[in-house]
Amino acid sequence: TMADAGLNKYLFEMANIRNHDSWVHSSDPAMATEKAKDLVRMAVAKVALLEPLPEPELSVTRRALVLGGGVAGMTAALSLADQGYPVNIVESGAQLGGQALRLHSTWRGEDIAAFVEQLRQRVNAHERITVHLNARLSQVEGFVGNFKSVIQNGAEPVTVEHGVAIIATGGREWKPDEYLYGQHPGVLTQLELDEKLRADDPALAQAKSVVFIQCVGSREPQRPYCSRVCCTHTLQSALEIKRRSPDTNVYVLYRDMRSYGEREILYQEARRAGVLFIRYSLEDKPKVTSLDGTLTVTVTDHILRRPLVLSADFVTLATAVLPNVDEALAQLFKVPINEDGFLVEAHAKLRPVDFATDGVFLCGLAHYPKPLDESIAQAQAAAARAATVLARDRVHFPGTVARTNPFLCSACGTCVAICPYSAPRFNERGVAEINPALCKGCGLCVASCRSGAIQLQGFDDAQILTMIDSL
Structure with missing residues (x-):
């Protein structure tokens, strides 16, 4: 209002009587009234000394830098490039696609490989997108609208000037050190099972019993967070095994099933298909043993309150999702990391894809574990927020x-x-x-x-x- 009237907006001081007084002292009106007088008196004293403050402005470099060439990174890059802004993608691996390259299908049955390949073709063919493979950032200088980053992807470093940055470095599955993983070929992670499903491994069709163990490495003291995607992934894989071989016995050993939203349908379908669910506690985890190459899983049934011994051809572990971002990268952009290693947004409700550092945005598994559709939606949101900066000629501070x-x-x-x-x-x-x-x-x-x-x-x-x- 002051700016519209031609006044400097910094000549304003607010006595916040509602939030700082009436709401917190509603049970004592007399004391609240006295405090309101104090707040007004303090505001009047300060506003008499306020001075008009200038707002520096600088031109904006209309180019974006996207860190991470997974589905989230490619989606964000394509969204900005289609709006006319040049984009540089920095991917640490040898190809675009990230963890999605190892997934079999979405929970709705959609072919992920075909979708990722389509994204890769669009990115590689886009005239406004430059891809840097086997690359990493070594230096970042500047501020919103005027960043300068150094990309190492060979002998000669590449310097890129950009106005915004989107961090979409993704995540990875934890490699467990329990349940005989790495010691027996029949003990797999979920992504390794997906690879067998994609390859139509005949061993899966011949399997008489498959056991899934949930919450491996997550929801435990060292990683108290839920990885969110594991329950849905297990239900999807269990149904796929049942579809290919209805006579195969499939067991899911779980602590809590969290197939939220419409994904609950998968749980109902799995129950109807004959998948057996057995609950276990953190204090009494399943035990996997091997005798003459045969896997045996022992779990205490929470209803019978007695141990069950299950023979298994395959044991699939739903392991924790870990972030790929490291402290060195976070320090380059001055963005925070929580105790679990995930990036922290500026405000969970008001600025869910922004950082406190202006001009830097986030999306995908680097933020927290989430399914593919949510990563895509968040990538589009991050691109939309980044475009609000790139669309300006100048930025005010x-x-x-x-x-x-x-x-x-x-x-x-x-x-x-x-x-x-x-x-x-x-x-x-x-x-x-x-x-x-x-x-x-x-x-x-x-x-x-x-x-x-x-x-x-x-x-x-x-x-x-x-x-x-x-x-």
Whole structure:
């Protein structure tokens, strides 16, 4: 409203009586009224000292960088390229496709291999997309609208200037160290079973018994998260085995079946097809043994409360989904990683595909485990958000950023070391200056500056102290 009236929007101070007062003190109106007076008094004291702040602006480089050449990365790249923006894809592997190359079909029965091949052909044929295979990022500089990245994919590094970046580095399945995996050829992961299904392995058709074990490596103390896709994947594989060989006994050993949404239909179909579900607890996990090459699975039935011994030709392990992103890559773009290694969005509800670092977006398994259709939807969302930056001629930066007084700076370097966004740097005169395009106004440098050379515009010492005095 102030901007529409021709006033600088930073000449505004809000006394938030609703959120900070009436909602939290609804049971004591008298005290809430006194607090409201205090809040108004403090706001009036501060607004008298506010100054108009400028908003720096810079031109936008209308090019995107996509990290990861899986389904999510290719979808995001195609979405931006079809809108007219050049895109560079950085893929660490020798071919595009990612983990989807190893999948058999979606839970609806759609052919994933054909879909991935179609995506790859579109990407390789697109005139606005440049693909870098067997490549990695070694350096990133700049800020939203004006990034400069160095790609290593051979002897000569390639420097790319881009306005936005989308991180879609994907994930991988965990290789377990239990249930005789790696010790017996009949113990497989879900992706390894998919490979046998795609190849029409005759051993599967001849199998008399197949056992699936859920939550291998996930929902445990070292990885407390649910990998989401495992239950649906198991139901789909179990039904496919039953379809090919109805007489094969199929058992699913589970802790909780989480085939959410319409995927519940698969569970109902599996029950009707004769798939047997046996629940186990984390404290009493199944035991897989081998005698003369024959696999045996022992599990305690939760209804009979007695051990069951199952002979198995194959044991398939639903292992945890791990992210491919590493701390080095996250540090290049100054984006956060949670305790499980997945990237963290700026806000789960309001900015689900954004990072706190402007101009950087995320999608796919690098964010958290999700099925293929959700990865595609999130990739399209990330591309849409990235396009809002690329569509501009110039980008504006907030005025509430830190600013240094060069005459007071002692060049101690504390602000340079402590800033999580790398906004402060030493200039040619040897004193610290802050890049307003990188600063997020968090105030860490202000609080840590020993010489008082840094002030956060809109929250300087005089404004804060006058609010305290009025209170």
